[in-house]
Amino acid sequence: MKHIILYIATIFILGSTLWSCKRESDYVVVNPSPFIANFDLRKLYKNADVQLNTSNMAGANSIRGVVISDQSNGNVPAGLLILQNSRITGSGIDSLRGIAINIGSESVKYVPGDSVHIKIEGSTLKRENGILQLAGVNAGEVKKIASGKSIKVQAVNAGTLNSRPDFYESTLVTISKGVVEPEPVIGEVFVGDKMINDGFGKVAVHTEANASLAKAAMVPFADFTGIAFRTSNAIQVWPRYLDDIFELDIIKVSPLVVTGYLVDPTGADGNYEYMQFKATKDINFAATPMAIVTTNNAGITAAPVLGWAMGGVRTYKFNITSGTVKKGQFCYVGGNKNIWGAGSTNISAAVWIKSMQYATVNGDGFGTATTNLLANSGNVAGIAVFEGINVTATSVPLDVVMFGGGGSIYSAGPPEAGYRITNTDKYSVIQNRKRVSFYGAGTNTNKFTFPAATNFTVLGGVYDATTGLWSTGRIARGIELKANSQLSEIEQAIGFTTLVN
Numbered sequence: 253m254k255h256i257i258l259y260i261a262t263i264f265i266l267g268s269t270l271w272s273c274k275r276e277s278d279y280v281v282v283n284p285s286p287f288i289a290n291f292d293l294r295k296l297y298k299n300a301d302v303q304l305n306t307s308n309m310a311g312a313n314s315i316r317g318v319v320i321s322d323q324s325n326g327n328v329p330a331g332l333l334i335l336q337n338s339r340i341t342g343s344g345i346d347s348l349r350g351i352a353i354n355i356g357s358e359s360v361k362y363v364p365g366d367s368v369h370i371k372i373e374g375s376t377l378k379r380e381n382g383i384l385q386l387a388g389v390n391a392g393e394v395k396k397i398a399s400g401k402s403i404k405v406q407a408v409n410a411g412t413l414n415s416r417p418d419f420y421e422s423t424l425v426t427i428s429k430g431v432v433e434p435e436p437v438i439g440e441v442f443v444g445d446k447m448i449n450d451g452f453g454k455v456a457v458h459t460e461a462n463a464s465l466a467k468a469a470m471v472p473f474a475d476f477t478g479i480a481f482r483t484s485n486a487i488q489v490w491p492r493y494l495d496d497i498f499e500l501d502i503i504k505v506s507p508l509v510v511t512g513y514l515v516d517p518t519g520a521d522g523n524y525e526y527m528q529f530k531a532t533k534d535i536n537f538a539a540t541p542m543a544i545v546t547t548n549n550a551g552i553t554a555a556p557v558l559g560w561a562m563g564g565v566r567t568y569k570f571n572i573t574s575g576t577v578k579k580g581q582f583c584y585v586g587g588n589k590n591i592w593g594a595g596s597t598n599i600s601a602a603v604w605i606k607s608m609q610y611a612t613v614n615g616d617g618f619g620t621a622t623t624n625l626l627a628n629s630g631n632v633a634g635i636a637v638f639e640g641i642n643v644t645a646t647s648v649p650l651d652v653v654m655f656g657g658g659g660s661i662y663s664a665g666p667p668e669a670g671y672r673i674t675n676t677d678k679y680s681v682i683q684n685r686k687r688v689s690f691y692g693a694g695t696n697t698n699k700f701t702f703p704a705a706t707n708f709t710v711l712g713g714v715y716d717a718t719t720g721l722w723s724t725g726r727i728a729r730g731i732e733l734k735a736n737s738q739l740s741e742i743e744q745a746i747g748f749t750t751l752v753n
Contacts (some may be wrong), residue, residue, distance in 0.1 A: 254382045284311025287369075289339035290349035293377070294418070297384060298422060304386075307612075313373035318401045320424045320479060323360040325493045327463035327478075332385065335361040335368065336404070336423050350422030352383050358391035363594070364492070382483040384421060405477060406715055411453035411723075413480065417487040424476040427455065427489060429500065429675065431719045436470040442497075443467065445488070445669075448476060450490040451721030456510040458488040465491060471499040475682070476624055478663075478717040500682050502722040503675050506650035507535050508542065508637050511582065511726075511749045512573040512710045512742060513655075515626040515633075515703060517593030518735065522623035524587025524612030527635055528742065529605075530711075530749050531577040537605060543616070543638040544570040544585050544606065547671060548624060549631040555663035555670045559690075560636055561617030568625060570606045571616035572643040577603050579717070580751060582743050586625075587611065591742075592733040599739045616641070631659030632699055634671060634691070648672050652679070653711065653726070655700040655723070662692030677713060677722035700728040708733050713745025725753070 317337030339347035371393035430448035443466040478491040503723035512528035556562035589600040627633035636649035662670035670690040673679040678698040707730030714724035
């Protein structure tokens with residue numbers, strides 16, 4: 253038996269040895285890539301000049317990518333070719349990075365969309381005038397491979413751009429809804445540094461004196477696209493040409509913003525539902541009349557052709573033509589002045605700018621009396637604030653929120669039909685340089701969910717009462733109410749909309 257075991261063991265050991273011996277031809281020869289990604293190249297810089305070689309570039313000697321700069325239009329630092337690329341990785345990291353290459357006057361030969369290969373071995377990675385760049389690159393080592401390649405543009409807000417300059421440096425970025433501060437005067441042009449505020453922070457848009465857009469009329473509000481360059485002091489956005497600036501409609505600061513609503517009071521809903529707003533300035537409604545319109549789309553089968561002015565069972569209007577409210581105060585619109593239905597705490601001491609028996613009285617101008625002003629189940633519902641009291645199918649609200657389910661409330665037409673929206677924390681009327689005017693069109697599909705029964709919905713965010721922009725978008729939070737609940741519970745909730753100037 254021992255002999256048998258020894259024989260088997262010997263065969264096993266011998267077989268293992270034979271199996272483990274592979275020929276050279278059994279191996280795949282892998283050579284390091286000759287190209288290094290900007291993601292890895294930029295990491296080599298440690299606040300000191302770096303002479304590049306195949307050793308510190310892990311065997312690479314070149315870079316490749318897509319050109320985003322255009323020297324012929326004059327708004328890029330002289331001599332620099334700006335190239336961005338992504339790192340091939342399976343980890344899902346965001347690896348798009350840019351780099352500046354100094355090739356002198358030869359940089360004018362290349363335009364956005366050109367795909368190039370550049371040998372960079374022997375060049376120096378350094379910061380010059382604030383910009384991380386490759387110096388000492390032979391212009392003859394730049395090889396154009398193709399043209400017309402697509403360029404990735406990163407959407408970023410000013411706050412993030414300022415906090416992550418190395419991430420965005422030398423890449424093409426777009427800052428949306430930028431308000432120029434101070435507001436441009438008549439005749440003002442692009443040349444120089446113009447500070448823009450997108451609600452998340454401020455950043456300078458820079459235009460060189462000899463740039464093609466230098467003498468173009470400065471716009472007050474726009475989507476600003478450009479190459480992000482670091483200067484000695486801060487990061488800036490340098491538009492390449494006038495088409496990088498897409499002017500937007502001026503945002504009007506809404507005197508009232510929607511901050512809450514009660515859709516399901518205890519007992520019967522009729523005349524006990526109400527809405528809460530915060531004033532962004534002192535308002536005398538006799539001098540500055542406004543309208544609040546609600547929509548309930550229970551059972552809807554076709555988009556409302558008159559939108560917010562549809563009336564009937566679809567929309568109900570409250571005219572606000574008297575009374576006052578101070579900046580920063582909460583104010584209310586609805587039926588009876590109780591916090592949570594019949595028999596609950598009386599909150600008539602709050603600032604009520606409109607109270608009417610909507611269950612038995614038709615709306616001001618349109619809207620059929622209804623026992624369910626604000627939906628608490630089913631299709632999407634909404635609340636809109638309007639300037640003045642003349643609301644028509646073409647009227648655009650100053651503020652709007654939608655909540656609930658779905659429903660057939662938008663038709664692409666032609667003609668389009670549905671509920672018009674405005675630029676808010678949730679909606680944008682310009683998308684991909686096209687006007688998108690209705691809820692349900694484009695990406696304008698954001699809505700809050702229906703609150704749980706017994707809950708008052710509070711909407712918390714941060715609103716800039718100077719620019720009309722939201723630096724922190726509204727989020728919905730439910731506050732559970734009881735018959736003895738107090739007004740302070742819904743006016744002092746953490747996360748309530750705050751105002752900044």
